[in-house]
Amino acid sequence: MKASFASRLLFLICCLLLLAPPAVAQTGILVTRNEIKIEYPSGIRFFIGASSSSAIQSVTLRYGTDRQTCQPGEALTDLEFDPATTVSLEWQLQFVRGGVIPPGANLWWQWEIKDASGTTRRTERQTVRVNDQRQRWQSLTDGVITLQWYEGDQVYGSRLLQTAAVALERMQTEQGLPPSGPIWITIYPSYTALREALVTSNEWTGGVAFSDYSAILLGVPLDQVEFADEALPHELNHLVVNRLTFNCVGARLPTWLSEGLAMFAEGKLSQPGRERVLAALEAGDLPTLQSLAAGFSAYSDQANLSYLQSQMVVTYLIETYGPQKMRALLETITSGRTIDEALTEVYGLDTVGLETAWRESLGFAFAPPERAAAQSEATNTPVPTLALWTSIAGASGTLTETLQVSATATSTPAVTLTLTPSATLRSSPTPLPTPTPKPRGAPWLWGGLTAFLILVGVTLALAIMDILIFRRWRQKHESRQD
Structure with missing residues (x-):
């Protein structure tokens, strides 16, 4: 019996020696x-x-x-x-x-x-x-749109969200422009608060569409909620159009088309706005579409006229040929075609032909200027040319309409950055909690330790059993001798 116990114990010790990992110092980062x-x-x-x-x-x-x-x-x-x-x-x-x-x-x-x-x-x-951690945000979601704000009640937020949702639905049905993914809208309660968040912006900035991030920042004072009725659809349209036409071949929409679509999204052109364009046509001082391909005038009065003109041209295209043709035009431009090539392929008209047809629909003849031998590539207007509230005067000098225009921009973060010193903040934001990874040992170390503990337990159990069995055998043996 003693030999049996000793052999078992020797066998278990050998197993422990084979399975136990070598004793090494813990290494790693x-x-x-x-x-x-x-x-x-x-x-x-x-x-x-x-x-x-x-x-x-x-x-x-x-x-x-x-x-x-x-x-x-x-x-x-x-x-x-x-x-x-x-x-x-x-x-x-x-x-x-x-x-x-x-x-x-x-x-x-x-x-x-x-x-x-x-x-x-x-x-x-x-x-x-990412979020502005200085504020306590409230948020609402409708479909792909999430809207957040920090001043104002639920009625205020719901009204803004409904404005955005209706505008997005109109873009799909009237312009053939569906959203390409989730859209995040952040509302600041004043233009000053908005400009502080933008770091670098102009004094007249009332909103910015970060199309590359599918995000919009807008300043909407609590007592001027009606500003969002035009500004939100305008910026949403820029965002949706820019994401749909995103490409890596350098293709860009002409400014008259980009801004015309955004103005169309705001709603039907007002009668004063229409009269302003007709007065310019009558006077013969309306700029050509070709001259509006790469931006609008730096003078607000002339720029306002260009916004209205662009809206009328886009309205003519959509009402005459339908929203699906407009979607096809944008897709054709995105593939790398010039605006004239895309217009000809989709509508059978180039820029001059389109302007001729549009003016004739209003009862005005068009004598196109001589085509330039080489035209510069059309690009979007990178910043707005209108203040938040800009009066538009007609040919007679009387006030005919007030436009609300907000900025459209895209951010361009640098790819290579350098170490910079700490910045001084106006307020101390709440640190963002992030999980801290816990150190982990090598897998073989944990596996070997587990096996070692199991074998120790088995060894102790067998030893106890052998001791109990040996005692019982000894008691029986002694009783027989007696």
């Missing part, structure tokens, strides 16, 4: 901090802390957004520091340098850390939705 802090309107700050048994020699931040772009969707920046076994670093993405990342955009980031032993640690990619 331990991440102790990994988080970001959104500091609107200055930028976003990234924090990383790490330690290793060998000196950490390099730390690289990789980050990107869901921005619609032809460029690679990843940016890299190497942080500068003195090599050490423990590091605590931070880096700031400054909006004033790289462009504003608007509320609603998704930002991702991860770190790559290397030490002197050649070990490399790359953290898991994390994603957060």
